[in-house]
Amino acid sequence: ITLVILVGLFLVQHKGVAAIGRVFGPVMLVWFAVLVLLALPAILRAPEIVAAANPWRAVDFLLHAGWHVSFLMLGAAFLAVTGGEAMYADLGHFGAPAIRFAWFGLVLPALLIHYCGQGALIIAEPSAIENPFYRLAPDWAHYPLVALATMATVIASQAVISGVYSLTQQSIQLGFMPMMRVVHTDQDERGQIYVPGVNWLLAAATLTAVVVFGSSDALAGAYGIAVSALMGITTLLAALIALRWGYNPILVLAVNGFFLAIDAVFFAANSVKLFEGGWFPLLLAAAVAFLMLTWMKGNQVLESVRQTMRMSEATFLGSLASHPPVTLPGTAAFLTAATEGIPMALGRLLERSRCLHERILLITVVYEEEPVIPATERAQVTLVAQGIRKAISKYTPGMERVVLRYGFMQTASIPEGLQCAVASGLLPPEYLEDMTYFVGHEVVIPSPTHPGMALWREGLFAFMKRNAERTGAHFCLPTRQIVEVGTEIEI
Structure with missing residues (x-):
């Protein structure tokens, strides 16, 4: 089923998302509303779970559970924030204010309530730990919930795919990648583009990952390492931009150093899964980086030869x-x-x-x-x-x-x-x-x-x-x- 959905998703990319993009917002509103509605009954049965929203409880647990258990728990808990990095994928399309409003006004509260609901369910029924998401829903709602979850997944995937197109276009213009065909899919929205070459490479990579790993559980190590590394890189880039914009270096190092320390701890916690799928994103990143460096170095050598040939x-x-x-x-x-x-x-x-x-x-x-x-x-x-x-x-x-x-x-x-x-x-x-x-x-x-x-x-x-x-x-x-x-x- 996953392969069919992915093939269909990549086959329709050339048509753009303008036509179906109008339903993305309403579908995601329904999705987050359903997450909240599923969680509320469980929270009412075990209201003490709300205390888990207090960050000090997490710190207290890490301090008293022993470093080995705490280290493993950080790696496991990090999976709850995978997907957060996708907020930046469409930053150039929507702008920071819109993303902040959506995150703090809807996404963060809905996810926090839903995770509390899953925790409350596990407290009441420890056997529900096998699949707490669907155990929150009544039996009659399972098939509609599967359909809604599939739609939400496709929409989230589309946001990342669109972000990859935009990043590719910018990389080409900055001289980091070879020129590729870029197709504008919307006459009114300048940022709506389609890059055929990248689309099929991305399709091949995702289909390969599905076939090789077989399940999302097997990909947990890949998720953790990829996202924790990306968040660390984002922190470093934010620091470089702040320094370039003339902010106080001491303030920049203090603020970004704090976040970088957190990113480093999470990356270290996830690195124990290097041989359990964590190698996959590192291998892909190394291959892409090598191709980009080869292209840049080759153009430098080519330009030096051109200078000797120019009249x-x-x-x-x-x-x-x-x-x-x-x-x-x-x-x-x-x-x-x-x-x-x-x-x-x-x-x-x-x-x-x-x-x-x-x-x-x-x-x-x-x-x-x-x-x-x-x-x-x-x-x-x-x-x-x-x-x-x-x-x-x-x-x-x-x-x-x-x-x-x-x-x-x-x-x-x-x-x-x-x-x-x-x-x-x-x-x-x-x-x-x-x-x-x-x-x-x-x-x-x-x-x-x-x-x-x-x-x-x-x-x-x-x-x-x-x-x-x-x-x-x-x-x-x-x-x-x-x-x-x-x-x-x-x-």
Whole structure:
């Protein structure tokens, strides 16, 4: 049943969640209301369980139960908070105030009451410890409760899946992962996206976990280690952000040090389950981290080789003087990662075809450390170096460098960015007429003669580069206006 539900969940991802998203809220309201209603009768039968909500009772138990028992209990009790980390999955979609309101106004009280209800039931009926959740409900309610629990699980899973899509998009824009196809599933909600490659990788990983472990009990070790490690990482990142924002370092270290100590204790308590499933999330995390580091390192090596292959400004000017090019009508836009110098595609075009368009744009897309850049601040247009401009003026009257700025939550569209430049008066409208986009297509060849990475790792990077989304598609360029200029590069 679990496999069928998971397959169905991943199969419908491409349709987006806008249509069914409207029922998510009401279903979850019903879910938490049912949790409270199930627990209240049991609490009324054993009201002393309410004392368990007092944190001092937990501290007192840990102090008097002995370190060995306390350590094991921390690992077991931690499973009650797994899922709390998913609150951050959609933080970029809803914002902190909405999540705080939902957590403190509904989720936390409902869960606290429900867990007290389960505890009260176990006090009254010790045999109920096998399955206290369903034992709280009358027999006639079991099947409806299974259906409701399944719906709530699917909704919670959808929140995490959507969060993975958003994180993937941001990782691509920050240069941590190869370019992938990102599909917007809603015209009104900018954050509703679908990443096909990630969807199927995630599906394969979750289906494998279900088959290998067989039950949620067998996955308890994986839950504990994954969530406790994630909470520790979140605390460290919160401290780094606070320091970057200029908060008092002593205050930052004191507050985050307190929470980090708690996270470390829980991680240590869960680490005893390393060989009982805890290895699974660590293995997945290590694999993903290795791929990301390989991609980043490979791009650094690739850029160092590019710098040796790029035509210098002096060589470019010398080529113009010795072999005057033919002037072509229209605008040529050259995509380049560098904000200075001559793009490789432009240099190769001049070498092979001896022609230049009457208008040339050197376009660079930059992702800022902000979620959204307004359209009015999208484009920056500057003149190329005066020496080049003067030398080519007889062949091409216009040659500008355009920097298009996007936030890490935005999808870069070069045509949209150029329209913003025209609307802001930075470019004449005629620059967008008869436009041809020249895009470099690099074929990476691993070579043992170049330092930087092991040969097998260079091969892995070349494979990732070969299977990354094409630059033109990634930046929403019109297919019929693209000319790819191929280059083989040994690294």
